[in-house]
Amino acid sequence: MTSNKRTLIRYGREVQRLRHEAGLTQTALANRTQSSKSQISDVERGKGAPSASLRKSLDEYIGFGRLERLWEDLTGDGRPAWLDEIATAIQEADAVYEYQALAFPSYLQTEGYARAVIRAAAPWLSREELDTHTKERVARAQNMADTPRPMLWLALDATLLGRRYGGSETTQEQLAYIAELAKQERITVQVVPADHPRHPGNAGAFRVLMMRDTPDVAYVEDAEQGRVLTSSAAVTRRRMLFAALQGIALDPDESIKAVHEEMGNLENE
Known part of the structure; x- marks a missing residue:
């Protein structure tokens, strides 16, 4: 390539x-x-x-x-991804289409939520390392919120809304943040029903980056690491998979209603 x-x-x-x-x-x-x-x-x-x-x-x-x-x-296609490389690529993209089932994307996380997710994924980190990783993630999230590009379109598995990283208060704050970004039209969110009989998201989280000056790329995640896919065939397959997720998902308005409903559930916990 x-x-x-x-x-x-x-x-x-x-x-x-x-x-x-x-x-x-x-x-x-x-x-x-x-x-x-x-x-x-x-x-x-x-x-x-x-x-x-x-x-x-x-x-x-x-x-x-x-x-x-x-x-x-x-x-190489399918090579391991460098985290700073992916963060930079997202900032340079025209549009990002992302599917997540376990946690909100790192560039859309509040400080408390980011800290809880990082700690859960890497319990061996020292307090200083945790602070550093959290600070870096929050800075990227703030930059993403403050800029009009890239366009962000999220397909979220419905089970993600019910996860309680950091507890009820932290989750409430995170959901409110996502709802506000959607209200401001900074992001578009679609919730994918978890009980759909032909759920196309069983291969795991991924994102497709539509780039300005370079070929489009896809980023896929597994239990150990992320991988960058650069071949046009691999990127096209991920675009098709995202379209399939959109096809069974709630529309954006109904999806935000689902977010608000979960916020209401949190108030009663």
Whole structure:
């Protein structure tokens, strides 16, 4: 596949780091790899895709296997996702279509809800690590709320509304936040009935990112990690799956009514 800008920047930063670690100047590395200083500079700044021969030489002299593995991870379909890469891609997208069944998307979480979800998923984190992760997530959520793009369309399994991360008060705050974003037309929400006999969301959470200047991508989640899908066939399949979810979901108005009904249930708990 054609390497996108984020891939080139990440690869270039690692080349620069390893060059410094080896104590080499750009000129010295260029001499060893039979390239030029300007080529090395372009690679390190993410300005150009390195040829296969240059990647091989860079890996031989400073990577020792690490640069080739990084390149494969960054450019292969189904590769592991870098969390900051996904966060950046969402900000740069024109539209995001996302299905979730366990928790609201991280970029739409309140502070209390984010802390509870992170703690539940990673109980081994120290208090300091938990604080750091929560702060980063809340900052991304605030940025998302303050900007008009990307367009956000969520398909949520109905069981998600009944989950009580952080307790009733925290959940109430989170649901109210989602309802307010929908009222402001910042997001569109559709709730998928959990008892539908042909529920198309059984493969797990995913999102499709409609990009401005680069090919569209999909991001899928499993129990251990997320994966980025870049092939047009894989992205198209996720678009079709999202359309199938929309087809059985409540309409946006009825979905927000469902959110308010759950808020009412919380008041009685």
